[in-house]
Amino acid sequence: MLRTVTATRYVTPLREGGSLPGLMEADDLGTYVVKYVGAGQGRKTLIAEIVCAGLARAIGLRVPELVLVDVDPELGRSEPDEEVQDLLKASGGLNLGTDFLPGSLGFDPLAHQLDPVEASTVVWFDALVGNVDRSWRNPNLLMWHRQLWLIDHGACLTFHHAWARADGWASKPYDDAHHVLREMATAAVQPQLTTAQVEAAVADVPDLWLEGEDGFDSPAAVRAAYLDQITRRLAR
Ligand SMILES: Nc1ncnc2c1ncn2[C@@H]1O[C@H](COP(=O)(O)OP(=O)(O)O)[C@@H](O)[C@H]1O
Ligand SMILES: [Mg+2]
Structure with a gap:
């Protein structure tokens, strides 16, 4: 079972791939790289992330902790980037977070x-x-x-x-x-x-x-x- 946390703040988008993951703070004081259910491939991407992380860990590879992140679309309200606002609007409820590894x-x-x-x-x-x-x-x-x-x-x-x-x-x-x-x-x-x-x-x-x-x-x-x-x- 993955833990569920509640997002408290949208920090910044991570622009690398096309999916626009966002860095978010959560109510457990953790910081997570969040992939959104409202993004292009939607939930399939998130499912693949979860299953593969489990398989990798089972054979002794390291994967940062995954959590379910409850997102209130209101958190995107003050974001200047319209793409981010739209993404959060389409992603209310559970999304997938990966424990952010600072300085990696x-x-x-x-x-x-x-x-x-x-x-x-x-x-x-x-x-x-x-x-x-x-x-x-x-x-x-x-x-x-x-x-x-x-x-x-x-x-x-x-x-x-x-x-x-x-x-x-x-x-x-x-x-x-x-x-x-x-x-x-x-x-x-x-x-x-x-x-x-x-x-x-x-x-x-x-x-x-x-x-x-x-x-x-x-x-x-x-x-x-x-x-x-x-x-x-x-x-x-
Ligand atoms: N758990 C993490 N800790 C630190 N940095 C991360 C973490 N997850 C992702 N990143 C950074 O964000 C980038 C984008 O994340 P990634 O999961 O590769 O998404 P995508 O390539 O689908 O946009 C990564 O290349 C990496 O630089
Ligand atoms: Mg990537």
Whole structure:
């Protein structure tokens, strides 16, 4: 279960990708990078973030804590940026926050060394979830207190964008040609991920974001479909 916090202040937009995450303060005195349910890909991005974070942690990789962030659109009222105002207006209620790692650096393969087992485990993980967002240009890896942290898994698990055509996903080869850790991933690793661990990762997604999915009659049925896709890919 993810914790739920209430946003108390919109600090600043983080303009890097197109999705316009925002830095927010919350009532637990935490600061979070918030991705909004009203953004382009909406809840699918948030679901992928949650499931992938759970899977990554289960194999020993570091991911900042995820929380559900209750957002009052009024918090955007004094924002000069109209795009931010519109985004918050469309995102009342629960959104997804990632614990902000203050002072973290973007991973730079020329500057940062990694243990080959860790690098290989990241590549193995990215192959499992089909992550195309780990390139040299856009690694989505942070160095914080000399350790590697994984962020930004919203573009993974692409099968959920078209369930009717989801079947080929499990056997789709992963192309690591542009992977930022390709050269460092020299260890042979075979991380263990149990069905129960996959189930737990999927269980972290709030029902709210699984309701009304086309072709499914309940959140439980959607969860079962995620579990099925991921365990089938694992088996290969
Ligand atoms: N937990 C975090 N701590 C510190 N900085 C972060 C964190 N999450 C994201 N960032 C910064 O914000 C940028 C955008 O976040 P990201 O999750 O990659 O969203 P997107 O690429 O979809 O816009 C990252 O590249 C990174 O610089
Ligand atoms: Mg990113």
